[in-house]
Amino acid sequence: AQSVTQLGSHVSVSEGALVLLRCNYSSSVPPYLFWYVQYPNQGLQLLLKYTTGATLVKGINGFEAEFKKSETSFHLTKPSAHMSDAAEYFCAVSGGYSTLTFGKGTMLLVSP
Amino acid sequence: NAGVTQTPKFQVLKTGQSMTLQCAQDMNHEYMSWYRQDPGMGLRLIHYSVGAGITDQGEVPNGYNVSRSTTEDFPLRLLSAAPSQTSVYFCASKVGRYYGYTFGSGTRLTVV
Numbered sequence: 001a002q003s004v005t006q007l008g009s010h011v012s013v014s015e016g017a018l019v020l021l022r023c024n025y026s027s028s029v030p031p032y033l034f035w036y037v038q039y040p041n042q043g044l045q046l047l048l049k050y051t052t053g054a055t056l057v058k059g060i061n062g063f064e065a066e067f068k069k070s071e072t073s074f075h076l077t078k079p080s081a082h083m084s085d086a087a088e089y090f091c092a093v094s095g096g097y098s099t100l101t102f103g104k105g106t107m108l109l110v111s112p
Numbered sequence: 113n114a115g116v117t118q119t120p121k122f123q124v125l126k127t128g129q130s131m132t133l134q135c136a137q138d139m140n141h142e143y144m145s146w147y148r149q150d151p152g153m154g155l156r157l158i159h160y161s162v163g164a165g166i167t168d169q170g171e172v173p174n175g176y177n178v179s180r181s182t183t184e185d186f187p188l189r190l191l192s193a194a195p196s197q198t199s200v201y202f203c204a205s206k207v208g209r210y211y212g213y214t215f216g217s218g219t220r221l222t223v224v
Contacts, residue, residue: 009152032210043116043202043215044155051210090154098162098209099145099170104154 002027002093006103014111019063019078021106023091026072032094033074035065038105039087047089050074061085086110114138118203118216125193125223133188133219135203143206144186145170145213146178148199155202161186193223 007022025031032051036044048059055067065076074091088107092100119134137144145160157170159178167178175197177189186205190197200220204213 034212036212036215043217044204044213045215046212049212094210098143098168099157099160100213101157102147102155104152 002031002101004091004093004101004103006089006091006106008106009104010107010109012109012111013081015083016080019076019081019085019108021076021089021091021108023065023074023076023103024072025074025091025093027093033065033067034092034094034100035059035063035074035076036090036092036102037061037087038090044090047076081108081110083110083112116203116205116214116216118201118219120219121217122220123222125190125221127193127195127223129193131190131193133190133201133203133221135186135188135216136184137186137203137205137214138184139205139207139214140183141205141207141214142183143208143211144180145204146176146186146188147202147204148172149202149218150199158188158201190221195223197221198223 003026005024034049035047038044050067058064063078088105090105091103116137142163146158147155156172161167161180200218203216206213
């Protein structure tokens with residue numbers, strides 16, 4: 001079985017501040033982990049993914065995430081938030097299954 | 113490449129009506145899935161397919177049917193629409209088991 005928990009349904013930051021979105025996973029086998037972003041009235045877009053190898057992965061738009069096996073975490077960060085980062089973010093896990101299991105999402109709000 | 117194309121974008125149904133949500137991809141992806149997105153619930157898997165002629169149930173399959181006669185197409189059929197099926201439906205495809213999905217832009221369905 002596999003599951004994802006995203007801590008915080010809403011996160012608010014000021015423009016220029018650090019963005020930290022938390023994701024913890026459960027998987028019975030070594031996981032593959034993903035972060036997606038969804039802008040209003042659009043589909044989901046892949047931000048970054050961890051499969052094997054380097055535990056710090058870089059994605060699009062300046063985002064990165066670090067896989068920490070001991071903490072079963074895959075938190076998403078960005079050093080400096082921009083207004084255009086306001087969106088909903090989803091963490092997902094594939095523990096060897098044919099599909100992905102998604103978290104419930106975190107809405108990122110960016111204020112000027 | 114068009115990617116993943118979903119039609120229609122919007123639909124209103126009366127309770128008890130049936131309809132088919134269309135999904136087509138032109139990337140020759142073997143894996144395809146249907147998810148529904150509801151506020152605060154994240155994305156929940158309805159049905160998925162790992163290749164033409166092969167389908168399986170996901171987390172919330174009741175009230176929905178699928179078939180996969182070709183690699184390109186993966187339609188989702190609502191047998192007898194209910195208000196609980198009011199949701200945004202996303203079709204997604206990927207090239208292999210451990211890859212990320214490419215999502216369509218979604219179908220917003222309202223059942224009255």
